[in-house]
Amino acid sequence: MAKGSRGCNSPSSQVSAEILNETGSHDHEEAEDQMMDLRRGPWTVEEDLALMNYIANHGEGRWNSLARCAGLKRTGKSCRLRWLNYLRPDVRRGNISLEEQLLILELHSRWGNRWSKIAQHLPGRTDNEIKNYWRTRVQKHAKQLKCDVNSKQFKDTMRYLWMPRLVERIQAAAATSTATNATAANSSIAAPATTHHFNNNNINNNFQSSAQMLLQPSHHHFGVSSHSQLTPSYSTPENSSTAASSDSFGTQVSPVSDLTDYYTPTTAAAAISVNNNPTPDNSYFVQANHQVGTYDNYSGYFGNQGFGLEHFQNMDEQNNNDQWGTVYSGDISDNWWNVEDMWFLQQQLSNI
DNA sequence: AACAGCCGCAACCGCAGAAGG
DNA sequence: TCCTTCTGCGGTTGCGGCTGT
Numbered sequence: 001m002a003k004g005s006r007g008c009n010s011p012s013s014q015v016s017a018e019i020l021n022e023t024g025s026h027d028h029e030e031a032e033d034q035m036m037d038l039r040r041g042p043w044t045v046e047e048d049l050a051l052m053n054y055i056a057n058h059g060e061g062r063w064n065s066l067a068r069c070a071g072l073k074r075t076g077k078s079c080r081l082r083w084l085n086y087l088r089p090d091v092r093r094g095n096i097s098l099e100e101q102l103l104i105l106e107l108h109s110r111w112g113n114r115w116s117k118i119a120q121h122l123p124g125r126t127d128n129e130i131k132n133y134w135r136t137r138v139q140k141h142a143k144q145l146k147c148d149v150n151s152k153q154f155k156d157t158m159r160y161l162w163m164p165r166l167v168e169r170i171q172a173a174a175a176t177s178t179a180t181n182a183t184a185a186n187s188s189i190a191a192p193a194t195t196h197h198f199n200n201n202n203i204n205n206n207f208q209s210s211a212q213m214l215l216q217p218s219h220h221h222f223g224v225s226s227h228s229q230l231t232p233s234y235s236t237p238e239n240s241s242t243a244a245s246s247d248s249f250g251t252q253v254s255p256v257s258d259l260t261d262y263y264t265p266t267t268a269a270a271a272i273s274v275n276n277n278p279t280p281d282n283s284y285f286v287q288a289n290h291q292v293g294t295y296d297n298y299s300g301y302f303g304n305q306g307f308g309l310e311h312f313q314n315m316d317e318q319n320n321n322d323q324w325g326t327v328y329s330g331d332i333s334d335n336w337w338n339v340e341d342m343w344f345l346q347q348q349l350s351n352i
Numbered sequence: 353a354a355c356a357g358c359c360g361c362a363a364c365c366g367c368a369g370a371a372g373g
Numbered sequence: 374t375c376c377t378t379c380t381g382c383g384g385t386t387g388c389g390g391c392t393g394t
Contacts, residue, residue: 042362042388064379080380081363116382131383132361140359 039073043082047072051079052087085126092124096133098173102166104130105138105158112150 039047054070060083063076072079085091096104100122107118115127115134122130138158142149145157 040364062379075364076379077365077381078363084381085362113383127382128362135384136360 038075040078043086047074048082048087051083055083055087081128085128090124091126096125096129098166098170100125102163102170104133105163105166108134108138109155109159 050070050072054066058066058069060066060080063080065076067074067076067079070079074082103122104118107121111117113131113134115131119125119127119130139149142151142154145154147154
């Protein structure tokens, strides 16, 4: 094994600590590792409890000394990672929602593999989780398309095919939830207002209208039909004024395209620029109309849209089949990715 | 039922920058 | 200013579960 020596750490065998032994280099940390029989591999429940208890009493930070004082035979780095990626109370687990997928795609198109930076905009998600998501889902599909994940072609595919469809699905899910809510509201049994985020129909309508705007070809050059079939109005470099004004797909990075320009409490608007050019003509704005709060929590970022935590959980349940998994499965019967898409993609690639 | 291959994710690594003495 | 230590980041690995044969 070129890196590390984690292998053979099955849960049953992990009780016996692996003893680190010689390596080529001998810095202080490694020398210390050799003196102490530091454990590696999966964490046990006992270790987790010890770490949580210690942090609860003493706080986090100073990870090396923390590891020692907590009686953990782990490196400080290992403790930090375990805490940040797994044990922290606000870590969100489970499926990546549609909104999160959309955000990941958008932010990655801006910042590249800046996982930590991207994670800052997905509350509760860790950089590790996002990185894994990207590598296992997105990169896999790039591989299927036989293009590099960082290639312009692939980025364009995301921008012009996947992201519009994500928005469309978000829309559809929101509409479904709204209908469900309306039904519940009309029933004689009143649901507690706090249990649902779609009580505010105006807010929901606001989101829907924003999403509709996104999907209008005249504004955004998508022209995706309600069933995600490509339509003649679908933007191509030939008929897209945006594209014509820049490169073939309009992928230039605007000097003011940094999302932080939008994701601030003061601007109170979450904007996702389709073309990295946040002008009204070629961007879509998910208008948050925040009264208070920031994108730093779901209530602030999506909550006023009707995308609070409960909604995310609902979304997860509604989409247990994992939209991306479907996409990557290559099942062309799925309306995310069909023959017409492939045709469109081929047309685009041939035009580059 | 058994096996092989694939996939997702937790955990590791090296490196770089920050902080502190 | 230099050195050491700590922290955080992005890349990589391999275990365990799942799926197909």
